[in-house]
Amino acid sequence: MSKEVQIPFSEPSWLMGLPSAYYNDSHRKWQKTCRALVDELLMPNAHEWEMQGDVPPNLFSKFAAANFLIPNLPAPLPVAWLHKLHIPTLPGGLAIEDFDYMHTLIYVDEMARTGSSGPPGAVTTGMAFGVPPILKFGSQELQERFVPDLLTGRKRICIAITEPGAGSDVGNIQTTAERTEDGKSFLVNGMKKWITNGIWSDYASMAVRTGGPGPSGLSMLVVPLLNTPGVTMRRIKVGGQTSAGTTLITLEDVLVPVANLIGAEGAGMRYIMQNFNHERLTICISVNRLARVALSSALEYCMRREAFGKTLVEQPVVRHRLAKCGAQLEAHWAWMEQFTYSMTVLSEADANRELGGLTALAKAQAGSVLEVCASTAVLLFGGNGYTKGGQGAVAEKIFREIPGARIPGGSEDVMLDLAIRQLVKNFRAKTAELEKSRSRAVKL
Template identity: 45%
Template sequence: FARVCYEEALKHANKRKTFGKTLVQHPVIRFKLGEMARQIEATHSWMEQVAYQVGTMHPLEANMKLGGVTALLKVQCTKVFEYCARESAQIFGGLSYSRGGVGEKVERLNREVRAMAVPGGSEEIMLDLGIKQMSKLAEMAKTLVEQAEQENAGNKKQMAMARAMGVNTDVFGDANAFGDPYWYQASNSPFYNESHRKLREYVRGLFEKEIMPHVFEWDENLEIPREVHRKMGSLGLTSLAMGHPYPVEYGNIPDFLKGVKIDVFHELIVSDELCRCGSGGVAWGLVGGLTIGLPPVLRFGPKAMRDRVAPECLSGEKIICLAITEPTAGSDVANIRCSAKKSSCGKYYIVNGEKKWITNGIWADYFTVAVRTGGPGMGGISLLLIEKTMPGVTTRRMKCSGVWSSGTTFISFDDVKVPVENLIGKENKGFKCIMHNFNHERFALCAQTNRFARVCYEEALKHAHRRKTFGKPLIQHQVIRWKLAEMSRLVEATHAWLENVAYQLSTMHPLEANMKLGGVTALLKVQCTKVFEYCARESAQIFGGLSYSRGGVGEKVERLNREVRAMAVPGGSEEIMLDLGVRQMRKLAEMAKTLVSEANQGNEASSRL
């Protein structure tokens, strides 16, 4: 019903004209459509995930495990339906208030919202039931894990019997309700195999030992020691952050993954586990510049450049960053001003200009830089690899609200002589190279952001069990359980969509993915950052004043509240992503309609396509 509201609104927006143009040509209407679409897609992905559990679990297992999940899923569905009913009515205007006619479906569905929200359990009861049941299940899981570790013969027999019945007993991590992705908590998934489980265990142990104890120190010191970069490289984790296809020929990977087909779910595990540290600064400090600065070199750089730069960066010996944003050009990439003019001898580009908000720039050895080599617009942009040692390059650290240990930087280029051999791709074709990595960049940001939302939720959940007010733990106050339930339903729906997109990225040809997933990843990014912002705020409310103090019990929540905007703006602001998402998905739909129509008419070229 939510999707019907959205689709009716979309069709109406394509037909209805106001002020001399169709509704869909007004940015505010595309914004509304994008907001509806992102929530529907996240919800449907979660619904498919639950359908998989129901279809693969023994009925007794499903009854035990899925009560809390389906309760929260129902709230997710009815709240999204209510939102879409309202927004579609706004797009239809008075036509949504007339029974029959063009707005018939939207008018009727607006009357039926409460009919879906109340039966089967009201939203208020479902929120409370969901978090209580999942907390109870988590306690059972913790007990099972503890008993299994004690090597009690009776417990082992019980576990063996459960497995013989096909019951999933794979509990990993701290077993806090929704504190980890759903597949960690004895649920089934079609996406993960033994190699993923080994990687999960490997990185959890590694990050808890090498990263987690030092996060506060590194953030306060504004830097991650270079030896940590080298260790990440030597242990084979940097290659797994680079996007499909993974550059295993240039970088190390863990021994147990050699010979395994690496997919996007391996990358998702590494990113998700790293971001348990609750610091965008540490996550970006370790792989932020690498994941956006090196891919253009790998995809479009000449072989000599790839062979020299890629091994150095993937090993952690050198650091690379991407330098696109300027003081006057952010998301509007086509308007960059930093210039690169050929020298009279033709052997160099002379680069002049400035770059701003460059992640890892303060200690980077290489800069993948967008420069203007031609006329205005996207057709005059090229990419150059500039080295920090080249005369005329200066860097200055920027003081930002958050992500302190990521090295956000202001860069100046003053008559920098860059050899023409350092051109990445073709001259004046750099915009295509930049766009090529945007899907992966946004997906990586989404993976980080949703784990940060989950960290906020999990920290609040643990605090609610410890902290007492009015003679009882916070968790025993219904309003606190509601807050936790609202956070968990949003995080779970978003992660299900994240896995859905990971599957598309893993199975599509790169050209197909670039064509089909631009709009999807744009909307997914908005979904992730809005959920993160909500969870950051609500977790801070549960922590109270402790969320406003640097360090201590509320350390992660305080830091993540400062870093919300750092996730919401880079890679495309929410406003631009909503507009881009709807425009790209409309364009793709029109292309599909045309191809099908021409193929049905016997058009040979369309049939071949």
């Protein structure tokens, strides 16, 4: 039995002792491994680092040394590459071949227990979203040049899509990559903004315009950053995840070999959209945990804080607020479990087709759940929830994460629209295919 009774809503139901069909012994062992490492590497100092706006320079190397960056990659893991690099297992002895998206869910959820997107994001975001395009779409030669250093943490990378004038509207990207006269290189010019981890990154998997206007003119390119002529980077101060290294990147005639092209020229939009699915799913999971930390902290506070002669939790209006938040939180988490389980069963092609729109919808819903839970936590903490420090600091901190949940990775309104468009597209395609099959049957 557990040595202590857990606060309601403080853990997902499967960690509160309730049965679940989604998790096997491998997942349960992995959860214990992740919790121990997060408790060691992040939890003791995460709040202080976020308050200071930075993490120690050696935090990334500690994660790399423990092979605790690898779980950021989409499942299945790049098994051939990891064996080639003599990484047959993850922490706790988990075989890389056994890693699935339920392991991803556990890893991301445990990392977010810090109650901030900052310290976890400082070490994970680049690996999670910058490496996959190279692994999925890059040539073998491109992978040979970059993958070994990136998977072992000797070098760092970020994903660079967003620009001052093009965020969720990816097709409007203006950064250009024009071929030099000898045809061997690109000259890259433009700006990338709000790039997480950019300030520390040796490279960026960057969206650039190699062709005409619109999505068909986009490509992806591995662009060198640190110590590269023509590249200027500076930190951007943002409201939440202040320690994650949000960066403005300016590129002026940056010379990049044509051999750094990821996949086919002009196919960048497809690569970007597929990469977004992994990003949005991990955002959903981490944001749900932030909401959980806020709500359970507020509930714990309400059980001991007295006002008007009794504890806050004895006030009907307080219980009503907590109940409404809890219902939304747990419903979203149940969706995430079912959603993630589907990822372990479906092929990548089927998952991209069937779950792409739903991923966008789940990401939008995650932001709404965080908003109601964090806002309620601040109200219930009262003045303490408005204070950067003390017993309500966790609520104040998580409240500042709300815009970071609703905007990056695809802003909320765009996600809602994308979800319905994708669902309608799938419906029409399946209806047309069904009509064709019926027509063929009649002819036979």
